Amino acid sequence: xxxxxxxxxxxxxxxxxxxxxxxxxxxxxxxxxxxxxxxxxxxxxxxxxxxxxxxxxxxxxxxxxxxxxxxxxxxxxxxxxxxxxxxxxxxxxxxx
Amino acid sequence: xxxxxxxxxxxxxxxxxxxxxxxxxxxxxxxxxxxxxxxxxxxxxxxxxxxxxxxxxxxxxxxxxxxxxxxxxxxxxxxxxxxxxxxxxxxxxxxx
DNA sequence: TAAAGTAGTTTATATTATAAACCTAATTTA
DNA sequence: TAAATTAGGTTTATAATATAAACTACTTTA
Numbered sequence: 001x002x003x004x005x006x007x008x009x010x011x012x013x014x015x016x017x018x019x020x021x022x023x024x025x026x027x028x029x030x031x032x033x034x035x036x037x038x039x040x041x042x043x044x045x046x047x048x049x050x051x052x053x054x055x056x057x058x059x060x061x062x063x064x065x066x067x068x069x070x071x072x073x074x075x076x077x078x079x080x081x082x083x084x085x086x087x088x089x090x091x092x093x094x095x096x
Numbered sequence: 097x098x099x100x101x102x103x104x105x106x107x108x109x110x111x112x113x114x115x116x117x118x119x120x121x122x123x124x125x126x127x128x129x130x131x132x133x134x135x136x137x138x139x140x141x142x143x144x145x146x147x148x149x150x151x152x153x154x155x156x157x158x159x160x161x162x163x164x165x166x167x168x169x170x171x172x173x174x175x176x177x178x179x180x181x182x183x184x185x186x187x188x189x190x191x192x
Numbered sequence: 193t194a195a196a197g198t199a200g201t202t203t204a205t206a207t208t209a210t211a212a213a214c215c216t217a218a219t220t221t222a
Numbered sequence: 223t224a225a226a227t228t229a230g231g232t233t234t235a236t237a238a239t240a241t242a243a244a245c246t247a248c249t250t251t252a
Contacts, residue, residue, distance in 0.1 A: 140211070
């Protein structure tokens with residue numbers, strides 16, 4: 001309980017944290033839904049989803065809704081663990 | 097309770113958050129003490145303390161301990177409010 | 193069929209964090 | 223007492239990160 005634990009840099013980012021926060025509470029979410037909830041630009045969201053996916057924190061499934069592309073995201077077990085650890089580590093910073 | 101609040105970018109940084117966390121719990125702290133607790137390099141610490149000071153979140157007092165320079169830091173009222181707001185905003189991200 | 197819209201991705205730029213190099217003064221060692 | 227070492231920083235250069243602008247590919251509407 002002495003020094004500060006390093007916060008997972010992948011999660012210590014407002015947008016990625018918001019994405020993970022959403023995905024913690026749903027089975028899966030579509031690109032457009034996440035975009036609206038986070039108020040992120042599509043470009044930024046695309047990049048950050050990719051990073052989370054690269055890390056294995058989320059799973060991205062590309063399909064079609066009718067004839068339009070549809071990107072769906074869901075959190076993985078690894079992602080859940082990482083999120084929980086992040087929250088736990090963070091407590092050290094925000095509690096007296 | 098719908099969309100995500102923006103997290104104060106000045107506080108949403110591991111090192112600056114650690115600095116503020118320390119200063120929330122003491123009257124004042126010396127540069128070297130903060131450096132040890134946070135395990136930051138002196139250069140990085142110097143820069144980040146300066147940013148917090150510029151924002152009015154902390155007060156930096158430069159004096160001498162014997163013949164050596166001594167930099168002391170303390171949190172301001174503005175800093176306390178900002179920290180508390182940050183923690184509050186953050187809860188939206190980490191609670192279900 | 194031209195213009196506008198949807199759902200994204202790629203790439204260029206701005207911002208931020210970090211470390212390396214540097215400074216000044218004091219102290220120790222040879 | 224000259225040279226190296228240490229303390230306590232600051233400044234500056236670089237690496238990493240976030241963001242927005244521009245672009246792609248396809249679809250719908252006028």
